[in-house]
Amino acid sequence: MLLERLSASSDFNDQQYLVEHAPSDRNVLVAAGAGTGKTFSMVSRVAFLCSKKADAVAHLEEEIAMVTFTNDAVNNMKSRLKQMFVNYFILTNQPRYLKFVEDVDRAHISTIHRFALEILRSAPLYTGLGTNFRIGSNEYLRGKLYDAYLGGFSCARRAGKSQFYA
The missing domain is CATH 3.40.50.300 (P-loop containing nucleotide triphosphate hydrolases)
Known part of the structure; x- marks a missing residue:
């Protein structure tokens, strides 16, 4: 008060x-x-x-x-x-x-992007990304990656499977 x-x-x-x-x-x-x-x-x-x-x-x-x-x-x-x-x-x-x-x-003390990147790089075995991965800013390449990885996820979901793809 x-x-x-x-x-x-x-x-x-x-x-x-x-x-x-x-x-x-x-x-x-x-x-x-x-x-x-x-x-x-x-x-x-x-x-x-x-x-x-x-x-x-x-x-x-x-x-x-x-x-x-x-x-x-x-x-x-x-x-x-x-x-x-x-x-x-x-x-x-x-x-x-x-x-x-x-x-x-x-x-x-960092940006949210740098903080997330440090977390991902600190746990390479858990993420499966390794330590030398890069963050892409190319929209076309990013779209192709989404299609490649998330396309498989959505197909599996429609087929009734409960597997996740990364």
């Missing part, structure tokens, strides 16, 4: 606060329109998780994933996160914040 009143009478945003301070055992999805403060909320959330005394993030590159849609947004997130950790170091003089600055470049 207090947060709502503060939000109504100032620039404080109670929704951003709730995202930033959600329990550390929960993942958080931030979905909002352009210019609403998603990047700020996500960066603040990561900084909050890294700063908590109990259950604090120890290895940024292993424990955090931030996914967005554009490379500009990725670069913006990384830059803001680094600056926030530098500020934390200046305020606290704790060297772990300098380690976090270094870890930002190795962290899983």
Whole structure:
């Protein structure tokens, strides 16, 4: 109630606060329109998780994933996160914040496409794609691949078979 009143009478945003301070055992999805403060909320959330005394993030590159849609947004997130950790170091003089600055470049902060590609490449045996596959952007080639693979699936479905083809 207090947060709502503060939000109504100032620039404080109670929704951003709730995202930033959600329990550390929960993942958080931030979905909002352009210019609403998603990047700020996500960066603040990561900084909050890294700063908590109990259950604090120890290895940024292993424990955090931030996914967005554009490379500009990725670069913006990384830059803001680094600056926030530098500020934390200046305020606290704790060297772990300098380690976090270094870890930002190795962290899983990427576009949704890069994130999916990394997942597919990390499990080549499960996907059957290997590690050297490429993502095609040619619409004609993509259509032919759909026909080749999904055409067999739809024929099998019509015949009453329950096999899946990849």
